[in-house]
Amino acid sequence: MATTAHSEVPPPKGPAIETTKTKNKVRPGDRVFLGLSRGSGITLLVIMAAIAAFLTYRAALAISKDEGNFFTTFEWNPAGDPPVFGIAVLAFGTVVSSIIAMVIAVPVAVGIALFISHYAPRKLAAPLAYVVDLLAAVPSIIYGLWGAIFLVPYLGGLNKWLDQYMGWTYIFDKSSPGVARNLFTVGILLAIMILPIITNVTREVFLQVPRMHEEAALALGATRWEVIRMSVLPFGRSGIISASMLGLGRALGETMAVAVVLSPSFLISGHLLDPGGGTFAQNIAAKFNEADEFGRDALIASGLVLFVITLLVNGAARMIIARRKEYSGANA
């Protein structure tokens, strides 16, 4: 009512001028903050563009002189005459070790997160969450050393057992002898490394499940597990996916731990227990120091591929989350 009356009757002169003045007036604080935040945004874009341009330029330099097929060659010899190098082995090793890591880490992390958020007594939940946080703070080189010194010999027995009893699955058939410096061990190590971040993010999401959703299930006579299945997991679904992507990002790019554990070779083998293989990051770390200018460009080209793979994975995850938006808990 008040606003209608106001618009119909022209307001007295004095106050009207003042209103227009204050409306258009930009306060110095606003202007400074706007400048700062806009500047940060622009800087970020500039940095991103610069990195992309640099990677693409140097990669193009290398790929144009590659005498082998960059995507299918099983060799890395940019210093040779003619230079031959390809990313097939690296792409295979990176993707396979990350898949192993995800298969192990995601269910375990969701389990730990559910235990902390819904099962553990409060006295146990807090210290447990702290321990998980601590796990995230361990530097990756420490994981690498631990993996090489402890995990590799320890997993030798497991490898033997898997080969003997699960060998018929092909992937666990160990066709060449050697210690467990293989993609399977790398996968397990990566799983341990990405466990904390997935656990922490999913735990946060599980704790945010609205009380009323859980009570809806409880009131129908749901057991604790049924409450989790009906209310907690559906609500946390997109959070689990996001958390997994964060973990996957780390697994794809992990360098030191893989470099220490794996005995690299330019071979692709579906037998996960066979030693050898390589990943993008491990290959770059291992060869960068000894490479000449052209060799470094070749490594940068492989880095660009890793970058693209990570982008694709993230895009796919976003699509999965968006597809289920209609059913998300956001509108309840």
Next chain:
Amino acid sequence: MAKRIDVSGLTAYYGSHKAIEDISMTVEPRSVTAFIGPSGCGKSTFLRTLNRMHEVTPGGRVEGKVLLDDENLYASGVDPVAVRRTVGMVFQRPNPFPTMSIYDNVAAGLRLNGNYKKSQLNDIVEKSLRGANLWNEVKDRLNKPGSGLSGGQQQRLCIARAIAVEPDVLLMDEPCSALDPISTLAIEDLIGELKERFTIVIVTHNMQQAARVSDRTAFFNLAAVGQPGKLIEIDETERIFSNPSVQATEDYISGRFG
């Protein structure tokens, strides 16, 4: 199916805080009993003791007896999960499962309870939605998410979900307080129909609502903030609103208090 509730000497705690003290009452089957009283008087807490939902709150515990016909809900060896399957509940804010379709929401309780054939499930879902006066509005979009309905429709969906398992008792915790007047009227009409089949207990802040829908009314009050809530009196609704036997009830109803 509708059962009589017989409560004697019921006291409920949150940790060391005593929320309600020594409540005894009888709720008749196939009738609507309304709980009224000022905020914090423990009427919702008391309602939640009737299906053992009180104890899911950390620190929540209960002393006393709640007999459903002749079975004590708090006898040792009684599984609270089983209790909640026979005493249904509708909450203050509509809470359909947001990730489930309308159909799955109604079927959720049935799927917990056992194996039904697809055709059986279809029949019960339709019957429950009809029972909640929602069928005509949603029959063409049973596979759409329940969270896409209006608030009043969501609340009727929750009622359909609760009655689908044919409970003995239906508890309603301020079921209309988040709804507009027209949706409220729809729910009140529905309550009138449901009492033919179920024992209904409803908590409400709206005294006109209590007067409209209930057969008996219980008035709860607390001596002071921090003191436990107590049952002041329970009687025929007509009598409570015209000639209550306790002065405090009359003060509350006539607005001289609370």
